[in-house]
Amino acid sequence: MTSIRDIAKLAGASVTTVSRVINNSGYVSAATRARVEQAIAALAFTPNANARRMRSGNSLMVGVVLPALDVPFFGILAHVIEQELFRRGLQALICCTNESPDQEARYISMLLSQQVDGVLAASVLEDSTQYQRLVDAGIPIVAIDRALPGLAAVSVAADHLTGGRMMAEHLLGLGHRRFAVIGAPQHSPPVQARVQGATERLAEAGLAAQVVLGSAHDFDACRELALGILGSSVDHRPTAVIGTTDIAAIGAIHAAIGLGLVVPDDVSVIGFDDLPEARYVLPALTTVAQPFRQIGVQAVAQLAARIAGDVVELAALPLRLVVRDTTAPPR
Amino acid sequence: MTSIRDIAKLAGASVTTVSRVINNSGYVSAATRARVEQAIAALAFTPNANARRMRSGNSLMVGVVLPALDVPFFGILAHVIEQELFRRGLQALICCTNESPDQEARYISMLLSQQVDGVLAASVLEDSTQYQRLVDAGIPIVAIDRALPGLAAVSVAADHLTGGRMMAEHLLGLGHRRFAVIGAPQHSPPVQARVQGATERLAEAGLAAQVVLGSAHDFDACRELALGILGSSVDHRPTAVIGTTDIAAIGAIHAAIGLGLVVPDDVSVIGFDDLPEARYVLPALTTVAQPFRQIGVQAVAQLAARIAGDVVELAALPLRLVVRDTTAPPR
DNA sequence: TTGTACGCGTTATCAG
DNA sequence: CTGATAACGCGTACAA
Numbered sequence: 284m285t286s287i288r289d290i291a292k293l294a295g296a297s298v299t300t301v302s303r304v305i306n307n308s309g310y311v312s313a314a315t316r317a318r319v320e321q322a323i324a325a326l327a328f329t330p331n332a333n334a335r336r337m338r339s340g341n342s343l344m345v346g347v348v349l350p351a352l353d354v355p356f357f358g359i360l361a362h363v364i365e366q367e368l369f370r371r372g373l374q375a376l377i378c379c380t381n382e383s384p385d386q387e388a389r390y391i392s393m394l395l396s397q398q399v400d401g402v403l404a405a406s407v408l409e410d411s412t413q414y415q416r417l418v419d420a421g422i423p424i425v426a427i428d429r430a431l432p433g434l435a436a437v438s439v440a441a442d443h444l445t446g447g448r449m450m451a452e453h454l455l456g457l458g459h460r461r462f463a464v465i466g467a468p469q470h471s472p473p474v475q476a477r478v479q480g481a482t483e484r485l486a487e488a489g490l491a492a493q494v495v496l497g498s499a500h501d502f503d504a505c506r507e508l509a510l511g512i513l514g515s516s517v518d519h520r521p522t523a524v525i526g527t528t529d530i531a532a533i534g535a536i537h538a539a540i541g542l543g544l545v546v547p548d549d550v551s552v553i554g555f556d557d558l559p560e561a562r563y564v565l566p567a568l569t570t571v572a573q574p575f576r577q578i579g580v581q582a583v584a585q586l587a588a589r590i591a592g593d594v595v596e597l598a599a600l601p602l603r604l605v606v607r608d609t610t611a612p613p614r
Numbered sequence: 615m616t617s618i619r620d621i622a623k624l625a626g627a628s629v630t631t632v633s634r635v636i637n638n639s640g641y642v643s644a645a646t647r648a649r650v651e652q653a654i655a656a657l658a659f660t661p662n663a664n665a666r667r668m669r670s671g672n673s674l675m676v677g678v679v680l681p682a683l684d685v686p687f688f689g690i691l692a693h694v695i696e697q698e699l700f701r702r703g704l705q706a707l708i709c710c711t712n713e714s715p716d717q718e719a720r721y722i723s724m725l726l727s728q729q730v731d732g733v734l735a736a737s738v739l740e741d742s743t744q745y746q747r748l749v750d751a752g753i754p755i756v757a758i759d760r761a762l763p764g765l766a767a768v769s770v771a772a773d774h775l776t777g778g779r780m781m782a783e784h785l786l787g788l789g790h791r792r793f794a795v796i797g798a799p800q801h802s803p804p805v806q807a808r809v810q811g812a813t814e815r816l817a818e819a820g821l822a823a824q825v826v827l828g829s830a831h832d833f834d835a836c837r838e839l840a841l842g843i844l845g846s847s848v849d850h851r852p853t854a855v856i857g858t859t860d861i862a863a864i865g866a867i868h869a870a871i872g873l874g875l876v877v878p879d880d881v882s883v884i885g886f887d888d889l890p891e892a893r894y895v896l897p898a899l900t901t902v903a904q905p906f907r908q909i910g911v912q913a914v915a916q917l918a919a920r921i922a923g924d925v926v927e928l929a930a931l932p933l934r935l936v937v938r939d940t941t942a943p944p945r
Numbered sequence: 946t947t948g949t950a951c952g953c954g955t956t957a958t959c960a961g
Numbered sequence: 962c963t964g965a966t967a968a969c970g971c972g973t974a975c976a977a
Binding site for chain 1: 693696833893
Binding site for chain 4: 296297298299300303309310311312315334336337338339340
């Protein structure tokens, strides 16, 4: 391993001077600087980040705890976060918990030993003991997509409750009276909030919905669920289906079409997220868009501020109804 | 920062003993071990990974260079890789190049200074100078999804050329004679290989295809391209479209339906990848499946072996035609 | 079995 | 402007 000392020797300077050149700190004469830079190039020297961290105390690394990367929503979120962090000179340590509390706990131990400067977390844990360890170590945390239960951390997330209400609202406005809410994964707090928002809004209209939730982030599971509900006789069959995610809604559309129903004439379907996938189905999915890119950008901005010891205002994260071709008045 | 020394003091033992307890190395009496473990728990001590790396020389970190995470294929790949690495006690440093050579070069400098133990790379670079820096530093590299130009690294990737041939083959077998190849991104070597495979196979049948490639990983771009091609008069319009990815194929389906054509009766469409998205479209997409989970697993296995100084056989990565509802004989 | 002392590559401090 | 030196936290000869 070629070190700063080798450079110093080759350039005929001291290690201090070399360090100064590398970090643009302190005074270095142009001539010395040139010699040092030449030596650095000659030996293809790269400063050792570990030693640097050891000395300086801040690691320039940030933990990013997410349930998964192979679920489109989190893939997009992770992408935005990674890019934003890199732009600021921070390295993302992406941790996929796979929805396993156990694995999440192990990741937190790892982040602790990595001495990360901060953590961004979409947690599946139900109590705060794990994240409390980070708090105790003085590591700033920003919750993302959902709050961290039992912890007073900022949360950068869309208002899923309102989102749920918006879905119900749109369908009520079209005149629907018989509803189903279909979705997954059941244990996800954002999904639960959407369900609650939707049922609340329906209750205000004096209506109730059949609610069926599955456990996986899964198209097939949701299709099965929808098949069960849409298979009932015409008089009992819902005329409107609220999917808790776009993928769930797409599953419902497939179920409907599989049963020989026409979307949206026989049954309207609405989703949530506005993923690219919403436009792949035919008919294209009506959905409530959440600003996931903004969520990523804001989360990183919040965390960076906290790391720097600042506090910045949290910008609004507006939801938006995107009407496409899967919703219409009941016939 | 509480260190190994604090533990030693509290437990009334030496730092060596504490280190032994932590790493299960050397002899420690049961009583001493208990005292040390108690102290560790009492102070919520976590070993400092940076100091450990400094001493031991290996970082237990692996660079994962990918074009993006918000493209389904790479999101899934990244997920598998991250999980496999974590399972082996390795930390993934995911680097999204965003298809920018500049950014990729900066990431490589970063990986070098992080002293990563190995690198997994799906590169967009066209020459080897950047990766040569890693090679010179003695860092094992495994190419993934595509070769690293000018470098003698193992490559864990599907056979995209054969994949292209398989797409053409299937459509030829159905009796098609007028073809278009539509796809993106143009600069992606795997995409180029698929195009080449398809056109080769068609040439063997004495046929040629119209080939149009766009620059973005983008549904809309591909839809536009397809619109141009499928908008021609019935006599010239291709009866079969080969999409270089599932997303490109889905774009083509939308174009066809937008033009009032029936898929597959008026035009057959085939894709490549077999992403979950292939099943979201209606009709569901016929495609050539590449084993992306296996690719991730194999790539990590290869890299881990190289890091350990071993060499392991590379298992086959078979492609598989998945016939769904978008291909039929021409009418 | 246990303890002491050194060095990994940097940067910060302080003296020239 | 430049240089010597002391940390940072850990692992490991080597000594006891």
